[in-house]
Amino acid sequence: MSTRLATGGRLIDRSRLQSFTFNGARMTGFAGDTLASALLANDRMMLGRSFKYHRPRGLVASGAEEPNALVGLGHGARFEPNQRATTTELFDGAQMISQNHWPSLEYDIGAVNQAFARFLPAGFYYKMFLFPRVFWKHVYEPFVRQSAGLGKAPDAETRDADTYEHFYAYTDVLVIGGGVAGLQAALAAGRTGARVLLIEQTPHWGGRAPVDGGEVADQPVDDFVNQCVADLEAMPNVTLRTRCMGAGVYDHGYVLGYERISDHAPGMDGPRHRLWRIRARQVVTATGAIERPLSFAGNDVPGVMLASGLRDYVVNWGVSAGDRTVVVTNNDDAYRTAIALRHAGLEVPVILDARAAGGGALADAARELGIRVENGKGIARVTGSKRVTGVAICAQAGEGAVLEEVPCDAVAMSGGWSPVVHLWSHCGGKLTWDEGSAMFRPDADRAPTGHDGAPFVTACGAANGEFDLAAILKDAHAAGQAAARATGHKPGRKAAPKAQAGEEAPLEPVWLMPQGAGIKLRMKAWLDYQNDVKVSDVQLAAREGYESVEHTKRYTTLGMATDQGKLSNINGLAILSDALGQPIPQTGTTTFRPPYTPISFGAIAGEARGPLFQPIRRTPIHDWHEAQGAYMEPVGQWQRPYCFPQPGESHDDAVAREIRATRDSLGLLDASTLGKLIVKGPDAGRFMDMMYTNMMSTLAVGKCRYGLMCSENGFLMDDGVVARLSDDTWLCHTTTGGAERVHAHMEEFLQTEWWDWQVYVVNVTEQYAQFGVVGPNARKVLEKLGGVDVSKEALAFMQWTEGTLAGVDSRIFRISFSGELSYEIAVPASMGRAFWDRLLTAGKEYGVTPYGTEALHVMRAEKGFIMIGDETDGTVIPQDLGLNWAISKKKDDYIGKRAQARSHMVDPDRWKLVGLETLDGSVLPDGAYAVGEGVNANGQRVVQGRVTSTYHSPTLDRGIAMGLVLHGPDRMGEVLEFPRLDGSVVQARLVDQVWYDKDGDKQNV
């Protein structure tokens, strides 16, 4: 059984008990435990089931490479699935549930898949679900849905109780990984004066070295680590972070760091996770190495673990995975586990060393402790299902004939080490195959390059394929110095500290155990634990013609689980290479993609949630609108009142009331959202002529003109009223939300095309609050406010003036988008609310009625005015809308003119704008199509037009609409059919789109 040892555990504090539950059972651990070590201490070896066969799965590792130990953690607003037990710290009150089983972890129905395992080989899903087609919906899909997904999704209605944030950090040198290599690299870089940021994913410094032991500069490695940390903390130019993982390395030195601030203490003040968005001039990856499993039958039975993991649990957390542990290895390092176990008083019945010649000094040390060592031997198979009960020993060179059975309750395996090259590789760092150590290591000659074309990542230590303590320190020291030097800092002469180097016998690659294992054994030899990929699956893929490692990955799902193949990758591609009969480097690796381990969506979103999800733009009258109970709608990022419903009033009723009140007496519109751009300069006139289809240079000072703006490919992009403020100054109004786009459009041409033209543009949109004062009594209320002559004579239609209206500096435009007598008044935004209040007070006697965007839309449609975004959709040119009157024929050029002469643009068959009048007075569905006779090439009903705007007009008490129709203007009076979604058909007659006051008498009084 696995249990807490009476003594030991360098990371735990036995005086601080932490209680937690696993599937409801109460358990205790110590401060400093991970979820995994605490579970193991409570004899929970089996923690979940695999994805495909639902086989019992237990802990394999002690760190980020763990493939099996994923749990649902927390509850309510803090529940999260798929938390890796080995990298999550235990906290008091933690609640864990196991995943991927039903009805329970111990008795799982999905485990019947195991019985059919030989019918579920690689590519099963691809092959099986194709035929018969009718099975998909009722048989296959429900089955796949039932089995799909890992862990339980958080409750959809629950909101995450935590907060998250981003942080932009700039540094000269970023060191990723706080083992001895990272510490030494940071020291070497820090001593040059460079800004250094050192991040470490665990809560502890030192990495593996304190577990593996050794001496540096004549002191125990533990003391060396402490000294390094103290030295680094004393440097003002160095920042150290634990619990911060280097998640990804991206172009130009951009690195994401994933800091888990309060996962170990949920509910504390501040954010739970912080995403560090780091810009580093140089990156040193000191990310260590991951031990490889060995591929033997039953290597997935709970109790079979990586030798290093087993050792970690004993040394770091005082937890034994079992009482009797068989060690199986192809290298010397696993002997350290045997020795550590023996020192902890645990039994090691035998060490199986696959190498015929056996190990070196460490093997001798093991023998001296009385441990039996068998060279040239391996494991034929593991016995046990939910827990190891023993191993059958065989000769590695043979086919698996059992020589001896040894009872045990744990197996420590080591297939050698793979440098963690992920961060090196993310941004294009290439690898080289090291035959001697049977591993891919970073190729320093092909490092990732930055904006200057120079390398910006240096790998060091175990991440660079160095495994000897002395070599690691030397390599890390050089890497830190090189990185600092690359940022213009001069390293001193201080050398790397000396370490005691132990001699180790060379590793011998073992990709399959035993070497000649038959199909029965290979079908039980797991490569990818979480996704249930076995040696036989990869061999099958190769036989079926999958030669590319990337294809094999997708076909077999090897390495596609949440651990992203940290354990399975190298073993899998070695098996593939063998099956293809080619050397490993020729097969290559799959692409390493960020993040290194999954990061939370919360961290990615940062502050952008709730009210901060996206910016909301508010006018100076926003608070008043809200206080009135306005129904708001988004227009771009702006919030605008759609209507102002009174108690008991529907939105439709409110809109109708607002329109009637405006047409009958006086309406008020908050038009502050309209864009306003000032264009000034000696060349402003000709620039305006280029920007607009109209002639703007001839507009007289004091006058306004409606203008159209097109893109270079001819399409109508914006419209608005332009006022000439002075001889060399124009004020351009844009649509709501269009100011930034139009401003950018103008700047683009000024900066990149006509940079010799003397024109300046400033966006003054938000300087002004702007109000429409609309209706037959509009003039009366302005006269009542007083200060500016707004009589017909002084301020005619399409003119503007300025003055002090009601004591406020105002610019008054006599323009109309409703067809009524109408003024738009611009006042400084800071005075907007005060002026609005004055309008309301003065307008009281006229029943002043604020109206929203819907009333605005209906009134403009009644007048037949187009709306950008309704009548236009990026494919419509002004000529389609009958706006030829606003297109100057005198100008040689304007933006869009040439495009509008292209053959498709002058095609007489382009759909053109008309009014649409339903025969029954109903409202046409928005976007409805007019159908014609016959079908098109795709067998679809022929269409000959579509509705672009459609409303109920309270003024006419009927449905009115506009639409684009084939030869529309030539077909006035014709009736077209518009099918509704329910299949019924509405008939509508083509009419002139101006319904209300065709002659403009009302606006021109």
Place this chain on the structure above:
Amino acid sequence: MSEAASALDGASFEGLVRVADAGLRGMVTLRGDLGADALHAAVKQVSGCDMPGQRKITAAGDSAVAWMAPDEALLLCPHGQADATCAALARALDGVHHLAVNVSDARATFALEGDDGALREVLAKLAPADLSAEAFGPGDFRRTRLAQVPGAFWMPRQGAARVICFRSVAQYMFDLLTTAAAKGSGVGYFQA
């Protein structure tokens, strides 16, 4: 114009640093060739400030001048003096191609006060800019984005910063700054 109101009307917040609506500030955008002697002279005459160099801000009394682009400066003055500043610039630059316009009410200004490192951290949570003391300090002016909106900031002195953005997103900016300055969210990156 005593009724004149800033977007958030004096809202404030205490967290890692104090965040407050700094009220109305006079602001004039001046477009023109900032390298030209005429503009240097006009700016000096109107504001008392030297023309700032690239990404700098200069100050004198109530006024300050910020470098926005090679052909754009932002003059800061008391709110009531912005129109007069525009008029004075127009007089001083008669015959020189330029554009001076009052943009005071198009903006919202926030004052951040407190620990210098914490203040830098609050900004560094929102802006992709190097906020270290070596890279940015009093006298510097930076236009960038804060989360999803454009903005600019400068430091009148150690332990103080001003942030400006468009008025319509004042509430968004205030919420951003106060979220970034929430208690317990210190990063500890800029502490000496």
Place this chain on the structure above:
Amino acid sequence: MLILHCPYCGVMADETELHGGGEAHLTRHGPGSSDEEFHDYLFAKENPRGVHFERWRHVNGCGKWFHAARDTATLEVFGTYSAQTTEPPQAIRDAITARRPGWTWRHLAGSAK
């Protein structure tokens, strides 16, 4: 995520401050141009693997358009320069030649060879 030096305000600008604007040094064709010329101006853009000239705007910054000479495969930036020029300045061309001898781009050639 790129960083580009804005030649106008001097900032090493993060890509999130910038807005990409496609190929640089296009010649605008207006009224009077042939259908083919106009078509090419609007739609026929270079998309090389290697040396490219691009337009960028420092939109969350000084607001200025600038040009960048960049390798689209390695993302190496050879230099950024004013948008107010019809072709890359000699210093930029030299910088590219130093790193990519024999480069070509539309009608431009990188070295005498």
